[in-house]
Amino acid sequence: MPRPIDERWSTMKEVANLAGVAKITVSRVLRSPELVSKTTREKVESAINKLGYVPEAAAGALSSGRSQIVAANISTLSGSIFLSTINQLSNILSKHGIQLILSNSEYSEEMEFQQLSALIAQRPLGLVLSNAFHNTKRRSMLSRIGCKVIEIWDLPENPIDYAVGFSNFDAGYSMTQFLFKDCCYKKIAFLGTKQGFDRRSEMRFQGYKDFQLKHTSEVRAFDLTASGKGNIHDGTVGLNSILNKWPDTDAIFCSGDVLAIGAVCEARRRGLRVPKDIAISGFGDIEFSNEYGIELTTVKVRGEEIGTRVANIIVGDIEGAFNINKSIDVGYDIVRRSTT
Amino acid sequence: MPRPIDERWSTMKEVANLAGVAKITVSRVLRSPELVSKTTREKVESAINKLGYVPEAAAGALSSGRSQIVAANISTLSGSIFLSTINQLSNILSKHGIQLILSNSEYSEEMEFQQLSALIAQRPLGLVLSNAFHNTKRRSMLSRIGCKVIEIWDLPENPIDYAVGFSNFDAGYSMTQFLFKDCCYKKIAFLGTKQGFDRRSEMRFQGYKDFQLKHTSEVRAFDLTASGKGNIHDGTVGLNSILNKWPDTDAIFCSGDVLAIGAVCEARRRGLRVPKDIAISGFGDIEFSNEYGIELTTVKVRGEEIGTRVANIIVGDIEGAFNINKSIDVGYDIVRRSTT
DNA sequence: TACGCTAATGGTATCGGTACCATTTTTAGA
DNA sequence: TCTAAAAATGGTACCGATACCATTAGCGTA
Incomplete structure (x- = not known):
């Protein structure tokens, strides 16, 4: 009017x-x-x-009771590991005439509530969550949301609705096993966040710990929960702390590629040969590590495939092609390059 | 129902x-x-x-005639230079209860039309464009769109509606001038795309060329239009080609940071000292170049500020605070690090 | 030619809000 | 105390599509 x-x-x-x-x-x-x-x-x-x-989409949505919108809530975009997933998701959805609404999850509790409400206000076909909205109040809000809720990049025990990801625990276990058995390192340390806000990193640590306790009975971990956010600098600090505390460490499994790159740089600065003196592996296979001259051994996550699977759930192409608890495990690959 | x-x-x-x-x-x-x-x-x-x-947002939008949605169309998300802008935009908008719809522009002409229609169907408050939809048919569609159309990361001569960005020509000119006058390199080459799909890179080249013609009457450019997309490998190829053709080149201005990093790596591989034997500068100040051990001299673009300005235009906080042609020049910074 | 079935098209109510104007209640000033 | 203006609230039409059901047209078959 x-x-x-x-x-x-x-x-x-x-x-x-x-x-x-x-x-x-x-x-x-x-x-x-x-x-x-x-x-x-x-x-x-x-x-x-x-x-x-x-x-006019609004009129159609109101009349039919279904929007052509999918909402995704992920942590900050810049440098995000979720980009390939989001990109793929957006591509497939747009071919079905569905629009993707993106929102940030870097908010306080109160803001989080407003965020969630704003997304619900759109009455989306699906809600894709990377990690937010997991406290009890929000979960109850999510359970009555009336659209497909899809958690990504993880496989929670009790998904709200659907989950598409992989087991971070298994990934941590596999990488440790790989370092131990295939690469023959015997003094393996973990560098990353053990608890707190990054649940995924914690699960990787648990995988590491599980393997270590079974095979060496020793856990060498430098916890960044208090100090850092997983940037380059944290990697340098972590490497130094670990070598200080356990000088005979021959391999470090970092819970993120950026950390690992920081560790590699610092090791080189100290005159250590990688991987001869110290082996370093990462997690995520971020785009740049390889291109920037550090050929990092890492866990490659199938980000695009996650996007594809999520899109398929939403458009319903493969309805029924998942197991009872509605979790899809896309797996991961361990990629050996020259740092181990 | x-x-x-x-x-x-x-x-x-x-x-x-x-x-x-x-x-x-x-x-x-x-x-x-x-x-x-x-x-x-x-x-x-x-x-x-x-x-x-x-x-229910749809009902409100239908009744009031205005949605609480802003649509942004950018090229592929992964590794995109627009992320900091989009992130900032999304943050500010969400504080105003406005949702951001993101769409890709990596499509064919026909798909592009469908994309644009799908966005218009949402009757957004604003439409943010990085570079798409610039042919004549689309422009006429955009001119009658009835919402704020904002082109970003550039300052076109005739913005459809608003533009928030900087002059890529000036940036190219300034960097060349900086290399010539402040750093005293006299044989400067350009590595990048001169024409074709990347209009911005072309403008930077024009800036380089303009300076060179005024001060040295010599243009040394290796054009990647045909061969490459601006990745690391193109940087290595470019460096070799330039040094092959003009062996006395003492500085290379690359039209992108990734290219520049490739060039730096290749120079080092050839045993050249950077910047003593060859200076290299980039464009964009991407997050990782510094952190990955290459302290690249570059043009820093104020991506976040662009996001802020765009958000302000949309929410109307600073209505009238721009000049007649509705272009906002956020400028750029030349950052000298250790590669020049 | 009449009948019945399918294909094609139309009428009308409705989705859940907001705009506009009308009405009622409260407050302030003389 | 009365009146006018302001504050608070309500009634109703409407935004532009779709759902549901009704109707008409077209066609083959007995």
């Missing part, structure tokens, strides 16, 4: 008038053209082109 | 009934609480909490 009449987009009614048909027929041409005769369809399509008609 | 009644969210009417007021009063409590008396407000708020009411 507030918009001046000459700026308004044409409506379905106007298209119908121009084509000499009823509104509902225009709707059919757009949504189920096979129900409309060829001649009528052509009249309507010509009218649509003449008026430059673009349907 | 299709959703079963017991899964339905409560409506404003239900809240109103529970609170014993009219629907419109509930609407006021949510949108302009200062118009409602304290007692009424509290009754309504309590009813909202009791029912877990979340308004």
Whole structure:
């Protein structure tokens, strides 16, 4: 109403008038053209082109009770490990005429509530979560949300609805096993976050710990929970602390690639040969590590595949192709490069 | 309608009934609480909490004629230079209850049309474009779109509506001038894309060329339009080609940081000292170049500020604070590090 | 030719909010 | 105490689509 009449987009009614048909027929041409005769369809399509008609999503959503929107809530975008997933998701959804709404999860508890409400207000077809909204109050809100809730990059015990990811515990265990058995390092340390906000890193640590306790009965871990956020500098600090405390360490499993790169740089600075004097592995296989001259051994996560699977759940192409608890395990790859 | 009644969210009417007021009063409590008396407000708020009411955005948008949505169309997300801008934009908008829809622009012409239509269907408050939709047909579609169209990361001559960015020509000129005057390199080459799909890189080249023609009458450029996409490998190829053709080159201005890093790595591999034997500068100040052990001289783009300005245009906080052609120049910084 | 079935099209109510204007209640000033 | 203005609240039409059901047209078959 507030918009001046000459700026308004044409409506379905106007298209119908121009084509000499009823509104509902225009709707059919757009949504189920096979129900409309060829001649009528052509009249309507010509009218649509003449008026430059673009349907209004809000009206359709209100009337049909279903939006063409998927909401994704991930932590900060810049440098995010979720980008390949989001990118792939967005690509597939857009082919189905579905739009992706992106929101940040780097908020306080109160803001988080507002965020979630704002997303619910859109009545999305699906809600993709990387890690937010997991306290009890939010979970109850999520459970009655009435759309597909998909947690990604992890496989929680009790997914709210769906989960697409991999076991961070297994990944931690596998990498440790790989260092121990395939690479023959026997004094392996863990560098990363053991607890707190990064649940995934903690699970990787648990995997490391499980392997170590079974095979060496020794756990060497430098915990960054208090100090750091997993940036380059934390990697240098971590390497020094570990070598200080356990000088005979021959391999360090870092819970993130960026940490690992910091550790490699610091090791080189100290005159240590990587991997001869100290082997270092990472997690994530971020785009740049290889290209920037550090050929890092790491756990490659199948980010794109996660995006594909999520999209398929939402568009329903493969309904039923997952197991009972609705978790999809996309797995991971251990990639050996020159730092181990 | 299709959703079963017991899964339905409560409506404003239900809240109103529970609170014993009219629907419109509930609407006021949510949108302009200062118009409602304290007692009424509290009754309504309590009813909202009791029912877990979340308004339906589609209904509000339809009724008021304005959505709470902003659409951004950028090229592929992964590794994108636009992330800091998008992140900042998203942060500010969400504080105003506005959601950000993200779409990719890596499509064919036909797909592009569908993409644009899908965005228009949302009747967004603003449309943020990094580089897409610039052919004539699309421009005419955009000119009648009826919302704020904002082009970012560049300052086109005739912005469709608004533009927030910087002059890539000036940036190219400035960096060349910086290398020539401040760093005293006299044989400067350009490595990058001169023409074609990356308009911005081309503008930087024009800036380089303009300076060179004024001061040395010599243009040394290796054009990657045909061969590459600006990755590390292109940087190595480019460095070799340039030194092959113009062996006395003492500085290379690369049109992107990744190219520059490739060039630095290749120079080092060839046993050249950087910057003593060959100086290298980049463009963009991407997050990792510094951290990965290459302290690259580069042009730092104020990506976050662009996001802030775009958000301000959309929420209208600084209406009128830009010049006649509605272009905002956020400038750039030349950052000297150890590669020049 | 009449009948019945399918294909094609239309009428009308409705989704859940907001705009606009009307009405009632409260407050302030004389 | 009365009146006018301001504050608070309500009624109703409408935004632009879709759902549901009704109706008409087209066609083959008996």
